[in-house]
Structure formats: C-alpha cells, structure tokens
Amino acid sequence: MNVTPQVRYQTPYGELELPEFYDTVKxxxxxxxxxxxxxxxxxxxxxxxxxxxAILSGKLPPKGxxxxxxxxxxxxxxxxxxxxxISSIKRIxxxxxxxxxxxxxQGVICMGPATRGGCGAQCxxxxxxxxxxxxxxxRVSDQGAAMISALASIITxxxxxxxxxxxxxxxxxxSLARSILRRRVMHE
Amino acid sequence: MREVIINPITRLEGHGKITIFLNDEGDVEEAxxxxxxxxxxxxxxxxxxxxxxxIITTRICGVCPVAHHMASAKALDAAFxxxxxxPAKKLRELMYCGYYIYxxxxxxxxxxxxxxxxxxxxxxxxxxxxxxxxxxGIQIAKEVIKHRAYGQKITEILGGKATHPVSACIxxxxxxxxxxxxxREIEEMVKSCLKFAEFSLKIFDEIVxxxxxxxxxxxxQSYTLKTYYMGLVDKDNKVNFYDGKVRVVDPYGxxxxxxxxxxxxxxxxxxxxxxxxxxxxxxxxIGWRGLxxxxxxxxxxVGPLGRLNAADGMATPLAQEEYKRMxxxxxxxxxxxxxAYHWARLIELLYAAERxxxxxxxxxxxxxxxxxxxxxxxxxxxxxxxxxxxxxxxYQLDENALARKVNLIVATVNNAPSICMSxxxxxKGLIRKGNVxxxxxxxxxxxxxxxxxxxxxxxxxxxxxxPLEVEIxxxxxxxxxxxxxxxxxxx
Numbered sequence: 001m002n003v004t005p006q007v008r009y010q011t012p013y014g015e016l017e018l019p020e021f022y023d024t025v026k027x028x029x030x031x032x033x034x035x036x037x038x039x040x041x042x043x044x045x046x047x048x049x050x051x052x053x054a055i056l057s058g059k060l061p062p063k064g065x066x067x068x069x070x071x072x073x074x075x076x077x078x079x080x081x082x083x084x085x086i087s088s089i090k091r092i093x094x095x096x097x098x099x100x101x102x103x104x105x106q107g108v109i110c111m112g113p114a115t116r117g118g119c120g121a122q123c124x125x126x127x128x129x130x131x132x133x134x135x136x137x138x139r140v141s142d143q144g145a146a147m148i149s150a151l152a153s154i155i156t157x158x159x160x161x162x163x164x165x166x167x168x169x170x171x172x173x174x175s176l177a178r179s180i181l182r183r184r185v186m187h188e
Numbered sequence: 189m190r191e192v193i194i195n196p197i198t199r200l201e202g203h204g205k206i207t208i209f210l211n212d213e214g215d216v217e218e219a220x221x222x223x224x225x226x227x228x229x230x231x232x233x234x235x236x237x238x239x240x241x242x243i244i245t246t247r248i249c250g251v252c253p254v255a256h257h258m259a260s261a262k263a264l265d266a267a268f269x270x271x272x273x274x275p276a277k278k279l280r281e282l283m284y285c286g287y288y289i290y291x292x293x294x295x296x297x298x299x300x301x302x303x304x305x306x307x308x309x310x311x312x313x314x315x316x317x318x319x320x321x322x323x324x325g326i327q328i329a330k331e332v333i334k335h336r337a338y339g340q341k342i343t344e345i346l347g348g349k350a351t352h353p354v355s356a357c358i359x360x361x362x363x364x365x366x367x368x369x370x371x372r373e374i375e376e377m378v379k380s381c382l383k384f385a386e387f388s389l390k391i392f393d394e395i396v397x398x399x400x401x402x403x404x405x406x407x408x409q410s411y412t413l414k415t416y417y418m419g420l421v422d423k424d425n426k427v428n429f430y431d432g433k434v435r436v437v438d439p440y441g442x443x444x445x446x447x448x449x450x451x452x453x454x455x456x457x458x459x460x461x462x463x464x465x466x467x468x469x470x471x472x473x474i475g476w477r478g479l480x481x482x483x484x485x486x487x488x489x490v491g492p493l494g495r496l497n498a499a500d501g502m503a504t505p506l507a508q509e510e511y512k513r514m515x516x517x518x519x520x521x522x523x524x525x526x527x528a529y530h531w532a533r534l535i536e537l538l539y540a541a542e543r544x545x546x547x548x549x550x551x552x553x554x555x556x557x558x559x560x561x562x563x564x565x566x567x568x569x570x571x572x573x574x575x576x577x578x579x580x581x582x583y584q585l586d587e588n589a590l591a592r593k594v595n596l597i598v599a600t601v602n603n604a605p606s607i608c609m610s611x612x613x614x615x616k617g618l619i620r621k622g623n624v625x626x627x628x629x630x631x632x633x634x635x636x637x638x639x640x641x642x643x644x645x646x647x648x649x650x651x652x653x654x655p656l657e658v659e660i661x662x663x664x665x666x667x668x669x670x671x672x673x674x675x676x677x678x679x
Binding site for chain 1 (some may be wrong): 191209217218222224225226235237239240243247250255268347348349351352353354355357358359360361363364381453459460462463464486562588589590630
C-alpha cells in the first residue's frame with residue numbers, strides 16, 4: 001500500500017493536479033490588506049449587525065479597527081471574581097462547578113482576561129471557560145503571553161506552572177500565527 | 189482526447205474539482221472527482237487537552253459543528269469510561285435535533301431545492317434560493333428562514349453558541365441545565381418546526397413528485413447506484429441520530445453487519461488514491477474493488493437515504509408513515525436512486541421535530557443532574573449520525589488526558605467513493621458527442637449535491653449557486669471552449 005496523494009498524477013487519460021502545502025500558517029493580514037476586523041469563531045451576530053450598520057450609515061471607524069468591544073471577555077462575564085490566589089490548576093471536568101464563581105478563582109484556565117469581548121461571554125453563560133476565539137484583548141499584541149502574565153500574578157507557587165498541560169495549545173489556540181512564538185521553533 | 193474540467197473559481201480555495209476526459213468521439217472516457225484540500229485536524233489535535241477536542245473539532249465545519257461536538261463528546265465519555273446521567277443525554281439529543289432541523293432545512297431549500305423546485309434545466313439565474321422564493325412564494329420563504337433560525341436558536345440555548353457550541357465538552361456530562369422558561373420557548377419553536385416539516389413534505393409532493401420528468405430523472409441509470417448502506421439504529425433497528433449501534437445492509441437490503449462504535453476498525457478500512465486528498469472507506473470484509481457498485485464492492489453509502497435504507501423504520505409515528513410511503517412509491521427497499529436522498533432528508537426533518545418534541549416535554553428535561561464523575565483517561569470511540577452521514581471520532585488519551593492519537597472518519601468521506609461514481613455515471617449518461625451545455629453540467633452537479641457533501645456547503649454562497657468554470661480541451665490539449673458561471677449565477 002503506502003500510497004500518498006501526489007501534486008501531479010498521470011492517469012491513463014490525462015494528468016491530474018492537486019495543490020501543494022505551505023510550511024507555515026499565515027494571518028489574514030499577511031495575505032490581504034484588512035479594512036476591519038470582526039473577530040470570534042464565529043464572529044458574534046450582534047457585532048456583524050454593528051458592522052453592517054456602520055457600512056450603511058457611512059460612519060466607519062478608522063481603518064484596521066475591530067468591531068468587537070474595547071474590553072476583555074471578563075468584563076462581560078456574569079461570574080463572581082474575587083481575585084483569589086490559586087495553588088493548583090484544575091481541568092474543567094475535575095471541579096464541582098457552582099455556576100457562579102470565576103473559573104480562574106477555581107483554578108481552571110479561562111482565556112477571558114486575555115481575550116477581546118463583544119461576544120456577551122456566551123461560553124461562560126453556558127458554564128464553559130473562554131478558549132480565546134475573540135483574539136487578543138484590546139492593547140494586547142500577544143494573546144498567549146497576556147494570559148501567561150495574568151496567571152503568573154495569581155499563582156501561590158512556581159510549582160503550579162508544572163501543572164499546566166499543553167500551554168501552547170491552551171494559550172494560543174486561535175492566535176499562534178500572530179504570536180511572538182511564530183516560527184521560532186521549527187522541526188526538521 | 190479532450191478534457192473537461194469543472195472547477196470552482198480559484199478565489200474559493202480547496203473544494204471539489206471535477207475533471208472529465210472525453211475520447212475522440214466526444215463521449216466520456218473517465219471522470220475524476222478530486223478533493224484538493226487536506227485540513228490536518230487529526231494531526232494538530234495531537235497533544236491537545238481532551239476537553240479541548242469537542243471545541244477544536246467543531247471547527248471542521250461551520251454547517252455541521254454540532255455533529256463534531258457530539259461525536260467528540262461521546263468519544264470522551266468512552267475514553268473516560270463514564271456515561272452521562274439520563275437528563276444530560278436528553279439535553280444533548282435535544283440540541284442535536286435542533287441541529288438537524290436547521291441543517292436539513294438549509295440543504296433542502298437553499299442548496300438542493302433550486303434543482304427540483306425551480307427545475308434542473310431552468311436558466312442558472314433562476315436556479316437559486318431567489319428562484320425558489322419566486323416559484324414557491326414569499327410567504328413560504330419567510331417560513332423557511334424562520335424555521336432554520338429556530339433550529340439555530342435551539343442549538344444556541346442548549347449549546348451556548350449556535351455555531352461551534354461548547355456545552356458537551358465535559359466527559360460524562362452537559363454543562364448547562366435549562367430553565368422552565370427556556371423549556372417552554374423551545375417547545376413552542378419545536379411545535380412550529382413540526383408543522384413546517386409536514387408542510388415541506390407536502391411541497392415535495394406537489395412540486396417534485398408530480399413532476400414526471402423529475403421522477404424519470406430520479407429513476408434513471410445515471411442517478412442509480414447499487415451499494416451497501418450504513419446508519420445508526422436504536423435497539424428496534426429504527427433510525428437514531430445520537431446513539432445506538434451502526435447497522436450495514438447489503439444492496440438487497442439484508443443486514444450485513446451490526447456493530448458497536450469501538451468495533452469500527454474491524455468493519456471499515458480506508459483506501460488511498462494518489463490523485464485526491466480524500467480517503468475512500470470501504471467494508472473490510474468485502475474489500476476494495478475500485479470505484480464500482482454492486483454486492484462484490486465494499487463501497488457503502490451514508491446520509492439520509494443510507495440511514496433509511498439501513499434501518500427498519502422511524503421511531504416516531506408521523507415520520508414512520510412518511511417512511512412507508514416513500515418505499516411504497518419507489519418500489520420497496522432498499523432505494524438505490526441517489527436523488528431520493530432529498531426525500532429521505534425531509535422524512536428525517538419530520539423525525540427530528542417529533543423527537544425534539546418528545547424530549548422537550550420530558551419531565552426530566554429541566555433536571556440539574558447533568559454530570560457523572562469521569563474515570564481515568566484512556567481510549568474511546570464516539571459515533572453519531574451527522575446530517576450527511578455516519579461520523580466517527582476515535583481518541584487515544586495519555587495519562588494527563590492529552591490526545592495521543594486522533595482518527596476521524598467524517599460523514600462525507602464515507603460517501604466519497606459513491607460521489608465519484610455518481611459524478612462519473614451522470615457524466616457518461618449525459619455528455620454525448622462532445623455536447624456539453626450548461627444544463628448538462630448542472631445535472632452532473634446534481635449527482636453530488638444530493639449527498640449534501642460538506643465541501644459544497646463551503647462553496648455554496650448564500651444565494652445557493654456554486655461557481656463553476658468548465659474548460660474543454662481538444663485532443664491536442666488546445667482550449668476550445670470555456671463555460672463559466674459566477675457566484676451571482678450569471679454565465
């Protein structure tokens with residue numbers, strides 16, 4: 001067996017082509033000139049409406065701005081935040097969630113502090129921590145670094161860091177292509 | 189030798205591409221359907237946290253994220269060796285019915301509908317959702333939009349988000365109970381969806397079944413494949429979208445195998461061709477014999493018609509009546525006519541609404557008993573019926589509950605061999621002596637549109653028209669003719 005797809009393949013009747021792969025992931029702005037951003041996966045419907053209204057009325061913000069809010073997901077979250085210090089990292093299925101207390105206060109990683117709001121904290125309303133689909137919070141250039149910094153200020157002990165599994169997948173789930181880590185580590 | 193290429197215009201990257209080779213007489217020698225994209229999800233899921241998998245894999249598709257979310261959730265249940273409490277299962281299934289309501293509505297009216305409501309040989313500028321509105325009336329269009337939105341709203345209430353929901357990513361549970369008020373809101377929507385599904389079947393009767401030329405087309409050799417069929421069934425062998433065993437019937441309708449999710453590797457194998465990125469699954473026991481149908485070829489079909497063929501009936505009364513009527517009309521089981529997928533889809537829409545009503549009126553549905561404690565992380569397989577067919581997620585987790593290995597068999601992949609054959613048969617039946625008109629190309633497209641394949645969702649614009657470019661080469665490879673259709677449906 002061991003057949004793999006080929007970029008060019010000669011059939012008995014003629015040649016067929018498949019596209020090649022790049023060795024890197026580009027951001028939208030690396031490829032096209034971006035007028036405005038409506039981030040989120042998917043972008044929140046009310047923010048799409050905001051954008052359409054702005055286009056129709058001609059009252060557009062400066063080029064390059066985002067139609068999400070100039071605040072973090074935390075600012076929209078209904079959960080109570082008491083800024084507790086945390087002494088251990090928990091996984092979402094390991095806690096007895098009371099549906100009220102801030103996930104970070106419970107030791108569960110939530111990307112809310114580092115993520116741009118405007119979604120109405122939809123996932124938090126469904127009792128699931130933010131995973132960061134809105135992209136970096138306002139005035140944050142690197143979403144993962146911002147989250148690492150937020151966590152660093154509240155852990156009780158350096159050893160807590162060792163309990164964070166898959167930090168890159170967790171902190172940069174949606175934003176690795178525009179992070180300071182980009183292409184720093186290349187596997188042969 | 190001449191070459192005909194049907195290819196989406198380049199600004200829409202990575203979708204299906206059809207290349208048709210003609211011989212010197214201008215008849216079809218061979219037709220290839222290529223999937224020119226590879227997403228790599230199985231690879232980049234490796235090393236991720238288990239609870240992130242139901243969040244990451246939803247991103248495989250913006251139309252059927254709920255199916256991936258649920259297959260993933262069930263794979264995690266199995267991997268952590270935990271069963272969710274009954275109310276959690278019911279909420280998951282209710283959310284799943286909401287997904288079926290919006291997805292099947294989308295396909296029937298927006299994507300497939302233009303072909304048979306407006307007509308396969310209608311001019312391209314009429315063959316879209318606006319043409320459907322013109323023929324069916326603005327009042328009906330409003331109903332279509334309203335009920336698709338209801339399906340999305342139900343998913344949003346239960347899943348947290350309508351697209352890329354999050355609430356089932358806890359192994360052994362569901363993140364969010366619903367209030368009595370939400371229960372009432374969903375019940376009202378579901379009742380309306382039930383009426384809408386009945387109404388859609390009536391439209392199908394009046395516009396499609398009374399159109400003799402469409403029925404002729406449905407029954408023609410160009411749109412017929414005699415394959416095996418696969419789908420999830422409950423303990424009574426009735427169609428089930430969320431849970432049960434996978435049943436396979438042979439081309440004569442006899443049960444070939446019935447298996448539990450964890451046994452899938454013993455039943456399904458995948459074949460790789462060098463000219464496409466999609467794999468071709470087949471029944472291991474029968475074997476891969478190339479792109480041919482019949483009992484000696486291991487190719488099977490999934491999706492609405494596959495499910496109805498693989499089951500003994502529907503678990504709800506109204507859908508069961510419609511099920512019987514379809515098989516009586518089309519001459520018994522199994523039905524091999526590819527265009528009957530559209531009819532089967534509407535019967536499932538009715539079932540989804542009936543089942544949703546059962547679930548939302550269940551006294552347990554507002555229970556807050558939604559989580560059982562997960563065990564140690566290990567290996568698990570989750571299978572659901574996505575709108576487009578059987579969907580398999582298989583995870584191996586390490587001791588930190590990080591994904592070590594991920595295998596996904598996505599609904600459309602199961603149908604990939606049949607889609608290739610349907611396109612080839614339609615091309616052979618319809619293109620003669622080099623006569624390639626726009627109408628013929630649409631009828632070739634109809635061959636794969638019936639399956640509602642995932643790549644078509646991505647290439648279909650809201651207007652419901654897939655952009656196409658057709659190039660015809662003569663035997664010296666000189667371009668002699670170009671047929672081009674843009675996104676707005678103009679030639």
